[in-house]
Amino acid sequence: MTRTVTGPTDHVVVVGAGLAGLSATLHLLGAGRRVTVIERDARPGGRAGRLEFGGYLVDTGPTVLTMPDIVDEAFAAVGAALRDRVELIPVRPAYRARFADGSALDVHTDAEAMEAEVERFAGGAEAAGYRRLRDWLGRLYQAERGRFLDADFDSPFSLLTPDLVRLALLGGFGRWEARVARHLRDERLRRVFSFQSLYAGVSPERALAAYAVIAFMDTVAGVYFPRGGMYALPRAMADTAAEHGAVFRYGERATRLERRGDRITAVVTDQGRVPCDAVVLTPELPVAYRLLGRAPRRPVRLAHAPSAVVLHAGCDRTWPELAHHTLSFGNAWRSVFRELTRTGELMSDPSLLITRPTTTDPALAPPGRHLHYVLAPCPNTAIGPGGADWTDLAPRYRDGLLRELDRRGLAGIASAIEAEHLVTPADWSGQGFAAGTPFSVSHTFAQTGPFRPRNLVRGTANAVLAGCGTTPGVGVPPVLLSGKLAAARITGSPGPGPGPGRRPGSRPGSRPRAASGGPGAPVVTEVRP
Incomplete structure (x- = not known):
């Protein structure tokens, strides 16, 4: 059983309104907590921000959205649905790959379309190899989704489950490039299914094959784009959280944490003091550790992507x-x-x-x-x-x-x-x-799973970390999961998972009451420019 925050957790302060903080906020609200969000910028988004110039609306962060069901879990926590808040447009093709020799390949997430494209591009033998690779990627994702991607680790012993054996049998602890090469001989195709290792901050020849799950997200599960740009996603999450009782204090920077013994009692900002029962910290790890006044000891310095x-x-x-x-x-x-x-x-x-x-x-x-x-x-x-x-x-x-x-x-x-x-x-x-680097701590073996900076920090009983520097890691789906996992450390509940038959936009059974009070309590949103 994973560790959780002890003592009262009625009022949680979330520092940072990026995707991790917004995910944590929605999951906390769904569990009945009162939440105040402190954000240094004038609007939500964090890395997934918005820049406007010359009539252009520019996403400053990620441009690729995969696994919308993970986004929907955050909305579902408060009885909302992603489909009602954001229009997601499938991107077809997911990618177009252009090579130095002048050749080009459209990457389709539909199996039949992609098989036909691979056959056109490299012949029937490579199309058969693609079918085998696609099957392996699917099995890899199923092995990792619940136990490795969407799970907290308290120690390396947390890995010792039947799922670890399953992942090992799938070759997850081999090398990504070598595993792809088992299925594809064409070097250009190998690049299409291994370039994603750069997201993890490691070369394909050195990256664990377990991280090929990113290729599953990109090339099998589907790529989407929100109408209005990627910024539409954090904007919708923040609006939904505000409707369900979250208080947002924009344009306010957390400067220090007040502490009594091993508990954080308040977040002090450049504009005031916010008492709390627990805190979720989503800034970069050095900033979070500085606020906490302590950092975990590691035998080797963290390597960055x-x-x-x-x-x-x-x-x-x-x-x-x-x-x-x-x-x-x-x-x-x-x-x-x-x-x-x-x-x-x-x-x-x-x-x-x-x-x-x-x-x-x-x-x-x-x-x-x-x-x-x-x-x-x-x-x-x-x-x-x-x-x-x-x-x-x-x-x-x-x-x-x-x-x-x-x-x-x-x-x-x-x-x-x-x-x-x-x-x-x-x-x-x-x-x-x-x-x-916006890609944070790289995913070397020594910085993976239970060896990655944990979302609980020793010596502090009621603070939890979230974001790409902690578990499970870098990328939009992992960052959203990091917020969910941080909330679970506080509430003791993992929140709604994908479940059998869950589809993006499907609603859970009932809508929880607003965390700001009893049934029918008013929604309060505090915006500070």
Whole structure:
């Protein structure tokens, strides 16, 4: 049985209104807790924020949404449904992969469509290999979903269950790239089903095969896009939480925690003091540990994932070869990962993610205009260029990136840009992200499962961590689960799970009463600019 917070937990303060904090808030409200959310920014979202310039509506964080049933669990906790709050549009194809040899492959999540595409691209033998790979990914997800992704760990002994044996028999403790290679001979196809390891901050040849579950989410379960952009998701979560009694204090920064013995008694902000019975901390780990006044001892310092340069470009035209998400692979592969994770060099032959959200939602740009998001992975500031270096490097890197895109078929992109915003590791550092990366702590074996920074901190009885630095990890679905797990540490209840036959948007049996009072109690939302 996992540990839970002891003592009173009637009023919980959640620090941070990102996806983890909002997920925790909804699950806490559903369990009858009163919740106050403290957010330093003027609106919710955290990493999944919103930037507006030149008439363009830009998502500043994740652009890929998978596993909407996990989002729906948070809404279901208060008797709401995702489908009533956000319109999710299936992205088809999920990706378009373009390779250095000029070939291209559309990645479909429908099995028959993808099998036909693989056969067209690489022949019948590879199509059969894809069928086997798809089956393995599905079994891997089923083995991990309930016991590893959606579970708290109090010690490594928590792993000792029949599910661990099942995962081992599936090859989950081998290497991701080698496991994919068992099914696919074509090196280009292997990239399509292993590039996701970069989300985990590890190269495919070194990443545990267990993390191929990310490829299941991307290439099997389906990719979606919320109408209004990814920011529509945290906005809807915050609105729903407010309707059910959560108090939001925007534009307010947590500065310290008051403590009596091993209990946090209040969160002190730059604008006042908020008493609490328990607290959920979602900032970056160094910030959370500083607030707590203590950090867990680890034999080796935490390693962080690579960072990224992101160019948001509003253009007066677009290019037909682009899909909603386009993977533009360079010729190099393993050497690129060595540069990103070991030598700290900028990619000599970059692989890029190009997202054109106006493919699915033209309203994100002015009429006749198009929004392009170019993500170029780069080393974090712990092993690569530091923040000061990026001051001079940024404009040169931006120009080189545009020349490379022009060479890869986006002819004239530099002259097509009418509004833009460039983000570098220096900017991520300025936002408080450790090692200048928004992807947090990498998923090496020593930072996985029970070895990852835990969401309970020794010496503090009523504080819980949530977010991508703690369990289960990085990415939209894991971060949402981290909020759910943090709430369960406080309430002792895991909340609604996927359950048999659960579909995104399906409602649970009954609507819980608002946490702000008895039946019919008014909803109070406090917004501080």
